Amino acid sequence: MTRSGIGYDLHRLAEGRPLVLGGITVPFEKGPVGHSDGDVLAHAICDALLGAAGAGDIGTHFPDTDPKWRGAASLRFLEHARLLVDQRGLKISHIDAVVICERPRLGPHFPAMRETLARALGIAADAVHLKAKTNEGVDAVGRGEAIAAYAIATLES
Numbered sequence: 001m002t003r004s005g006i007g008y009d010l011h012r013l014a015e016g017r018p019l020v021l022g023g024i025t026v027p028f029e030k031g032p033v034g035h036s037d038g039d040v041l042a043h044a045i046c047d048a049l050l051g052a053a054g055a056g057d058i059g060t061h062f063p064d065t066d067p068k069w070r071g072a073a074s075l076r077f078l079e080h081a082r083l084l085v086d087q088r089g090l091k092i093s094h095i096d097a098v099v100i101c102e103r104p105r106l107g108p109h110f111p112a113m114r115e116t117l118a119r120a121l122g123i124a125a126d127a128v129h130l131k132a133k134t135n136e137g138v139d140a141v142g143r144g145e146a147i148a149a150y151a152i153a154t155l156e157s
Contacts, residue, residue, distance in 0.1 A: 001157045003090065005051030007058075009043035010148040012140070021099065021106070021147075022113025022130070023075045023120060028104045032147060035064035035071075040149040041099055041130075042074035045117065048095070048153035049081040053088050078120040090155040092123050097151035098131040102144045106132040 013019075017031030022041045032038025046058045055061075062069050062077055085092060095117070099106055110130045118125040135142035 002093075003052045003054075003155045003157075005048040005053070005153045005155075007044035007047030007049075007051065007151040007153070008149070009040040009047070009058075010141070010146055011038045011040050012146050013144065019104075019147075020074070021109070023073075023078075023116035024109060024112050026104060026106070026109050030144075036062070036069050036077070037071065037074050039074035040147050041097060041113070041151070042078055042117070042120075044149040044151035045095055045097060045121075045153065046074070046077045046081045048097075048151040049078070049085055049092065049121075049155070052153045052155045053081075053085045053090055055081070055084045055088070075116070075120045078117065082121050085155060090157055092121055092127065092153065093156045094127050094129070094154040095121070095123075095151060096129045096131075096154075097149060098133055099147065099149045100133050100135055100141050101147040102134050102137070102142060106130075 011032035013030040140146040
């Protein structure tokens, strides 16, 4: 059996915060505002995995009202989602994700992100596909005030 799940996340950007994306820190003058490290890519992938596994969503497992998740590395969320997938007798076969931001250029960072995400998920890096898009200057993302990500996870039993 094959199951799919979709995930989405968006965070405002603020100066002076690190831009953590796909589990790595990308050099940039702005970073996501969030309760955890604000890694929109990891959050979108986490929600996609949880959805495909029928295991709720990221807010259920890691509520932003719980102080223990303040500043937490989002890779921990992915490791937890992987555990839930495993407990349900499912296997992650593929992750496809897109990050939407005007700047910085993300392509050069994708190999490191793929390796880091794959390690957290216990899968091969070639099972993680990443893309980047701009929002063509439209809305908060287009004005450089926010960053967003979509992800699809495919699981097999």
